[in-house]
Amino acid sequence: MTQPDVPSVVSLAVAGNIATVTLNRPQARNALNTQLCVELHVALREIGARTDIHVLLIRANGPVFCAGADLKERKLMDEDQIRARRIKAFALYAALENLPMPVIAVIQGPAVGSGCEIASACDFIVASDLASFRYPEARWGTVGATQRLPRIVGRRMAKELMFTGREVSAQEAKSIGLVNQVLPHAEFERYVEALAHEIASAPTHAIRSAKRTLDKGADDSRAGALAHEILAIEDNLTEGTWRAGMTSFA
Numbered sequence: 590m591t592q593p594d595v596p597s598v599v600s601l602a603v604a605g606n607i608a609t610v611t612l613n614r615p616q617a618r619n620a621l622n623t624q625l626c627v628e629l630h631v632a633l634r635e636i637g638a639r640t641d642i643h644v645l646l647i648r649a650n651g652p653v654f655c656a657g658a659d660l661k662e663r664k665l666m667d668e669d670q671i672r673a674r675r676i677k678a679f680a681l682y683a684a685l686e687n688l689p690m691p692v693i694a695v696i697q698g699p700a701v702g703s704g705c706e707i708a709s710a711c712d713f714i715v716a717s718d719l720a721s722f723r724y725p726e727a728r729w730g731t732v733g734a735t736q737r738l739p740r741i742v743g744r745r746m747a748k749e750l751m752f753t754g755r756e757v758s759a760q761e762a763k764s765i766g767l768v769n770q771v772l773p774h775a776e777f778e779r780y781v782e783a784l785a786h787e788i789a790s791a792p793t794h795a796i797r798s799a800k801r802t803l804d805k806g807a808d809d810s811r812a813g814a815l816a817h818e819i820l821a822i823e824d825n826l827t828e829g830t831w832r833a834g835m836t837s838f839a
Contacts, residue, residue, distance in 0.1 A: 599628035600650075601635070606643035606789040608636055615651030621703040622659035626677040633684045643789040643796070645688065646781065647711055648695040654720070655704025678703060682737075685710035686804075689797045691788055695781050696720040696759075696768070702733060709737040712800065713769045715784065717777040720759040722767060728754035742766055794828055 600611045610632050612619040619625075636642055649655060658678075663671060685692060685707065694708035696716040701723045708714050708722075726733035739747035742765045750757065762768040772780045788796065 595624070597628060598622075598625050599632050601632045603642065606641060606793075607646065607785045608639075608642045608644070609646045609648060610636070612647075612649040612655060615649075615653075617659065617661075618653040618656035619649045619651065619704070620656045620659040620661075621678060621707075622662045623674050623677065625659075626674065626681050630677070630681050630684055633681070633688060636690075637684070637688050640793075642690055643791075643793045644785050645690055645692045646695050646785055647685070647692060647707065648697065652698045652719075654696045654698050654700040655702075655707060656699070657702030657704055657725070678706070682706055682710040689801070690793070691796060691800060693781075693784070693788075696722075697774075697777065699723070699756075702726055702729075706734055706737065709734075709741060709767075714762075714767065715770045715772070715781060716759040716762065716768045717774045718759050718771055719774050720762070720768075720771075722757040722762050723754060724750045725754040727751050795825060798825060 598612070598614045600609075600613050602609045602611075610629065612625065612629075614620065614622075614625060636645055663674075666674065692711040694711035694714040696708055696714055698717070698719055699721045700708055702725055705722050705724060724734050724738060734751070735747075738750065741747075742750070746765055757765075757767070759768060759771045763771045770780070
């Protein structure tokens with residue numbers, strides 16, 4: 590992914606039908622720099638091309654999920670370089686959203702700024718009770734996270750979190766719909782493993798179809814959304830995957 594003399598900052602592991610991508614800059618609290626942007630994007634392209642992967646976990650090495658943009662790197666950049674780095678980040682978030690299989694953000698500690706964007710670009714978030722979330726962009730004099738956050742928690746809550754930059758605990762994040770499940774830290778890994786296997790065991794074509802139809806329908810009118818589902822049903826019947834699902838259920 591990088592030059593031979595530069596240590597990789599992303600790891601990709603596949604076990605059965607479950608892939609895990611790990612942010613691996615613990616010494617920098619997994620802050621998002623150019624190298625991390627590029628390596629994550631490369632890993633996601635590889636995963637997106639594989640039909641044997643049924644579910645993807647996005648997680649991080651160390652006690653912090655992601656401390657946001659790498660400000661040390663940014664201080665050395667001019668405006669054009671900052672613009673180019675941020676475009677790389679936008680491309681990364683879009684690549685996450687566009688993956689065909691379910692993608693779960695596994696948050697074990699603080700997620701700040703860009704870390705929240707990575708998590709929000711996944712299909713949903715599960716968190717340890719040690720996790721927290723913070724959107725400090727406006728407080729830092731920049732702009733970010735203004736599109737996904739209000740679509741998840743609503744416009745008014747998004748404005749409060751953005752204007753104050755306050756820290757949101759895992760439990761509060763669940764209460765406002767940012768996080769799906771919160772588990773005690775001691776039970777978290779067992780839960781994540783069981784969740785990944787449960788999703789991976791489902792008919793992969795049907796799960797991918799459900800994800801695609803949900804995403805397309807959410808951005809369409811009610812009639813348009815129904816049309817997406819009808820087309821997905823027809824595709825399911827043509828593929829014949831419903832028979833395997835019925836047999837498994839029975």
